[in-house]
Amino acid sequence: MSESEHRMIEILRILSEQEKPTGSKLIADELKNKGFNLGERAVRYHMQILDEKGFTERIGNSGRKITKLGLEKLEKGLIYDQVDFIYSKFEEMIYLTDFNYMTQEGKVVVNTSTIYNEESVDIIKNIIQSDLSVSPYVNLNRIGNNGEMEVTTLCGTTIDGVLLNEGIPSQPKYGGLLKIEDSEPVKFTELISYKKTSVPPLEAFSAKGCTSIMDVVENGEGIIPANFRLIPGIGREKAINIINKLDKIGIGGVIAISEEEKDILGLSVPEGMVGISIVGGITPFCAVQEQNQDIEIKIAEEIKDFKTLSPITSKIKPVLKDIKPTPQQKISFLLSKTWNLIQQVNFDIEKRKGDIISNVSFIDKDKIDKSLSVMEETYNDNPKYINPYYKLINHPTNDSKIGIATICSLSIDGILIDNGVMSNPKYGGLLELTEPPLFIDLISYNGSTEDPHKIFLAKNMTSITRNNGSNKILASFKEIPYISREHSVQLLEILNNIGFSIYKIGKPREVTYNAKADNYNFGIVTGSGLNTIGAIKEKGIDVEVKAIEKLLPFEKMDRL
Structure with a gap:
């Protein structure tokens, strides 16, 4: 993507943040x-x-506003830049937070979601009363005649902003899923780094089936959304004092604060730092989803005046116990x-011949014929993008x-490395089959504990088999040192002819399908073996999706 296109994306981003038509002077500033x-x-030329x-669209002499098409372009453009933008967005929200806990005035960061009935309000209230939220302060706004309501809740990023205003730099590190046993927070089971994704981490884990918040409320066992940040060790006592004062006025959700340099909840805390875990602000919304209620969840979308919020309840009875200083096995990234x-x-x-890495996903035996038919049809419809190899495997216990074993895209990295070419898996992504x-x-x-493609499937973000609009498939982006490009191209062309899905071999400094390799490297885009599994899922067949499971001999695999 050229520098001019980069500028135009930034202009669109500026316009998307404005409520009124905007002129060239403000945009230039x-x-x-x-x-x-x-x-x-x-x-003006770019406009x-x-x-x-x-x-x-030009609005008289008032300036321009972004169109629906422009918003779509902004959403898809410069996705490699969006990986950094997500973290920058949270930094911006932290900076814009000016809430004063002494006067209880100022701006806070909020999550706003849409619900559709009173039952959902009751669920949200129940979760807040269980103290599995950042605050009981909410805003309920009816927006339709059919029971629709916008519900605004406080986001934990507000606490980061308050700490910053008190001179304590808080660095958001991870969003993820936290395991609760006997009402005690035990360890994170899944994490995504805020600096390594175009999808906000807690949004990635907000898919139905990821959490079990109601089980925590009722039985003290389950999984809740939470996030993790670091502060300097020297600010620990001051931070605790601020957090206690916030808690007294109804802003809390802090699950654990580590000692300086002491690991906590399965996470390492660097030298001179302190770790703080806070319950995800979307926890009440995820609970609504668990109860099969319709909801549209949005995360850390905006800044609101604290005065627009009011307590939904005054009865708070915490269900979580304080954590015990029990050593936990450290969580490993993918x-x-x-x-x-x-x-x-x-x-x-x-x-x-030889071993490759496979994904092994499980379905009911009586669905195997239909599933194989879907896989074959998907491959025949788009052989360029679908890997045709699979192997049926018995379930170990059921x-x-x-x-159904399929070829994991990490096999390509292994093959290249086995042939003397260093290949570094960089991103798992969602690829829209536009032109290009x-x-x-x-x-x-490297910033996720879960396979990215499995996350996209859990959130139903693919459209592998659908014909309405552009298809969205699973793909990976890898980077390879430029010095080995000629050798790599030879190997990749052979692999592509065999049936491994090689979509694109990039050039140095080239933005390849909207993704970017580091300097002195080039990127390649490859297909995911989970595309056929995603096709099965899209056809309404229940699939237990597994990724990066085991080694299998390629010669034992069947072909569609």
């Missing part, structure tokens, strides 16, 4: 704040191009867990289930 030295005349493309598997790949390109194809979401393999 905002661009300057973002590091773009563009005068008003140059801005004319955006008008012609239908991304913006890539660190899979390097050993990658190194064991020994597929011989010439003989077409005779009514059967496994573009990544519209990316999650780093």
Whole structure:
């Protein structure tokens, strides 16, 4: 993507944040704040191009506003930049928080979601009364005649903002899922780094089935959304004092505060730092979803005046106990867990024999014929993007289930490495098959404990089999040192001819399908073996999706 296109994306981003039509002077000023030295005349030139493309619309002499098409362009454009933008957005929210806990005035960060009935309000109230939220302060706003309500709750990022205003820098590190046993927080089971994703971490884990909040309320056992940040150790006592004062006025949700340099909840705390875990502000919304109620969840979307919120209840009875200083096994991120598997790949390109890494997903045995039919149809419809290899595997404990093994894209890294080429899996992504194809979401393999493709499937973000609009499939982005490009191209072309899905071999410094490799590297885009599994899921067949499961001999696999 050119520098000019980059500027236009930033102009669209500025317009998307404005409520009124905006002129070139304000846009030029905002661009300057973002590091773009563009005068008003140059801005007007770029705006004319955006008008012609239908991304913006001129409103008389008042300026421009972004169109629906422009919002779609903004959502898809510069996705490699969005990976950094998510973290920057949280930093911006932290900076804009000016809430004063002494006067109880100022702006706070909120999550706003849409619910559709009074039962959902009762569920939210129940979770807040159980102290599994940041605050009982909410705003309920009826927006339709059919029971629709916008519900605004306080986001834990507000606490980061308050700490910053008191001179304590708080660094959001991870959002994830926290395991509760006997009402005690035990350890994080899943995490995504705020700096390694285009999808907000807690949004990634907000899919139905990820949490079991009601089980925590009723039985003291389950999984809740939570996040984790670091502060300097020297600020620990001051931070605790502030957190206690916030708690007294109804802003809390702090689950645990570590000692300096002491690991907590399965996470390492660096030298000189303190870890703080806070319940996810979306926890009440996830509970609504668990109870099969319709809800649209949005995360840390905006800043609101605290005065617009009021307590939904005054009866708070915490269900969680204080954590015990019990050592927990440290949680490992996906890539660190899979390097050993990658190194064991020994597929011989010439003989077409050897071990590859497989995903093994499970379905009911009586659905196998239909599932294979879906897989075959999906491959025949789009052979360029679908890997045709699979293997049926018995379930280890359940005779009514059967496994479908497919080739994991990390096999390609293993094959390249086995042939002397260093290949680094960088992102798992959602690829929209426009012309050219573009990544519209990316999650780093090195910043997540869960396979990104499994997350996208859990959130029903694919459209592998659908014909309405562009298909959205699962793909991976890898980076390889430029020095080995010629050798890599030879190997990748052979693999593609065998049936491994190689979508694109990029060039140095090239933005490849909207993803970007580091300097002195080039990127390649490959398909995911979970695309056929996603197709099965889209057809309404229940699938227990598993990723990066085991080694299998390629020669034992069947072909669609």
